[in-house]
Amino acid sequence: MSGVEAILLGVYSGIGDHGERAAFLDARALIGCRHRLFLDAHHPGVLTGVAEDAGVQQRREAAAQHRLQVRDTLVAADPERWTIVEPGQPAGQRAAATMAAIEAGAERIWGGLLPQETDTGRRGGCEILWRDTDRGGYIPVIVVNHKVTDPRQPDPADHHPLTSDLYRWNPQPDKHVRTRPQPRDQQRLAHLYRMLQRHGQASPSLAGGAIGYHFDRILVHDLGPVLDDYDRRYAERIAVVRGELPTVPSKVPECRQCPWWTRAPEEGGLSCEKWLSEHRDVSLVAPGSRAEVLRRHGVETIDDLAAWTGDDPDDWQYEPFTETIVTARAWATGAPLVRRVDRVRVTRADVEVDVDLESFQEHGAYLWGTLLDGVYRPFVTWDPLPTEDEGRSFAEFWTWLMEVRADAAATGRTFAAYCYSRTAEDKWLYESARRFAGRPGVPTEREVQKFVDGPQWVDMFQAVSEQFICPNGKGLKKIAPVAGFAWRDPEAGGEASMSWYRLAVGYDGGEPDMSQRTRILEYNEDDVLATKTLRDWMTDRADAEVPAIADFARRPAASGADSNIAS
Incomplete structure (x- = not known):
């Protein structure tokens, strides 16, 4: 185990007072994946030299x-x-x-x-x-x-x-x-x-x-x-660390950043990703605590779940259980989406603005990217966060957005602004209004609340969640490709953009890297283009291209040969 992994997971093995191998555990290991805890404790050399x-x-x-x-x-x-x-x-x-x-x-x-x-x-x-x-x-x-x-x-x-x-x-x-x-x-x-x-x-x-x-x-x-x-x-x-309690892989959110996801603990062994795929483990379609509930009812594999008959589990507290069964059947046949509704609908307007922000940890939101009539317009500060200049770029974004809305109203046209998964946008709208209160162009918290609670602020993630079952996940990077969109940068993602940002502003010293600024802007532009592409697809083609839930309710589970792994 590398020193970094020891710090993160709090696992340590050493020689005890009587010569036996002692296992120590600190509180950081109390939350998170038990199987990762076991692998770190019992295969300490595998991750040596692996980049964090x-x-x-x-x-x-x-x-x-x-x-x-x-x-x-x-x-x-x-x-x-x-x-x-x-x-x-x-x-x-x-x-x-x-x-x-x-x-x-x-x-x-x-x-x-x-x-x-x-x-x-x-x-x-x-x-x-x-x-x-x-x-x-x-x-x-x-x-x-x-x-x-x-x-x-x-x-x-x-x-x-x-x-x-x-x-x-x-x-x-x-x-x-x-x-x-x-x-x-x-x-x-x-x-x-x-x-x-x-x-x-x-x-x-x-x-x-x-x-x-x-x-x-x-x-x-x-x-x-x-x-x-x-x-x-x-x-x-501590029983897991001491080898007294066996563990097996199970998909949880932590898997996205875990080095064991793609690395086998020993030569000839299987990484967690491959183990789950080979075993067609139920956590691939019901991750986290959902899988734990299903295993208590004897459901170990996707096929077990797809073949479920009888009443719903009495301790199931998530989405309707029928949809969980359909998710298993869709995964087994490789269907990326299933329609919950007869006809897919999404809010449309005469004037449509797509919005996507980029933030850096909890320091602030440095970029508000917009798309209007096919034209990308970023409102950005390249002063390293935290910076007072963030207030200027936010005020310019808000002023521009409200002007577009007012112009639409003045000319008798409808208006809507779109984002994907509004949690981050809402958070930084409120945070920015609080932090830069009283400056020219900065709205009050009440003005932000009135806008985000109104019908003109549309969350495409919500529209997708309400109308589709998504066996491979609901993130924009999962859904937009179904509509035919592809990002220019193969490494595009929120975590990667954090590294790009540090280089773009010279956060760690040295000169700012202009190529990374371009990379961030292109990534942000692609995000708003993806939201627009998804919306158009939902309006024009989704009904014809996505099977309905009733199709899977009648369809038997497929064989293992037809399976795809959810990554």
Whole structure:
């Protein structure tokens, strides 16, 4: 296992006190694929030298930078209160320094590493150990590079999340935010609580904290309701690492960036992709928790699912189960789409604008690409994010879009703006309106809300989801080729564009790469062209080219020779 993979998954094997091979696990391995955990622990040499996924690497580097910023800011504000455990020391020395600081009653410890527990297998550290001056012990506070809360208008509801000031521990109900669910944060805090408890240093408050991307408050977690689930999860995961609990591949979202997807763990073995294909595993058409439910009912393969008869499973809580069966039958025959409806419909207008944005992590949206009457027009800033110039490009985009809409209304024509999967566009419309409020051309949040909640903002992803069953996935890169569209760049994708952006703006030093700017603009242009092509196809040809759900309801499952793998 490469050092990078060890950091990401938190798996470590070494020699224990009695000479046996000991397995250690930290909290990062509590969420995610169990089979990946097993492969990393039991085939450590296979990934040596394998390049880390670019998107994963960028997120890891950004998280490290965020932690440094938080450390420097907090320590500089009140250095006398802080004890720093230097990160460059060997693990044993760091753990000894941490325990010495705890025993000395240090008020706040940055970078603490707790002693590895050979018997339980736990290992882990924490950005902040905050002494509970009222009740004794320490409260773990983690620093993460994702959002832990969302802003909201003051809410008169009875229940509010607890948050604390960054510079003193004072949990209070916070009417101005709502919690963003982050099970990984809760599991990590529970893991740290159990490790502190082992040494009699866990605060009786059963509290933990998380400082998120915005670095404006500490979200306080009540760990009491989490501990039982954590204990069960940890027992399962450490059993996987120790080889006591067998695992097999199963398709989950994590597969997209996992090196084991295309690499066999041993010579002559199968990668996860090939194993799933050869076994016609049910997770290829019912990934994640859906497959777990189906396996509980004896459904292991796509053919098992396609041949299902009788009542629906009583614990099925997803799409209608009939559609799941049709998905299996469509996959088995190679059909990329199945119509749910007799006639496919999509909102059309006299004036149609396609919109697609490009953002960089949580730093901002640097490009709003548009397509009107076949003409691509980008609104962009090439100042490295975060930058005030982002407000200028956003204001220009919004002003132009509203002018096009107003002109259509003034001339008696209908108007619609289209995107694919509106989550990102909506997020950055609201975020930009908040961040650049009051500047010329920047809308208010209320104006954004009125537009995105209205009939003129059309999500093509929703139109596809409502009218088609998609055995190979619903992403634009999966659906648009069915309509005949192809991207110019074979590497086109959101993760790849992050790497292009770093080069395009000289993010890591050096001169900006103009060729990467061109690459980004062409990729963005292709995305809006793809949305337009898909819309035209749905209007003109989809009814004739896509089989209906009734066809598959009558059709028996195909043989394995006709299968295609969903990638």
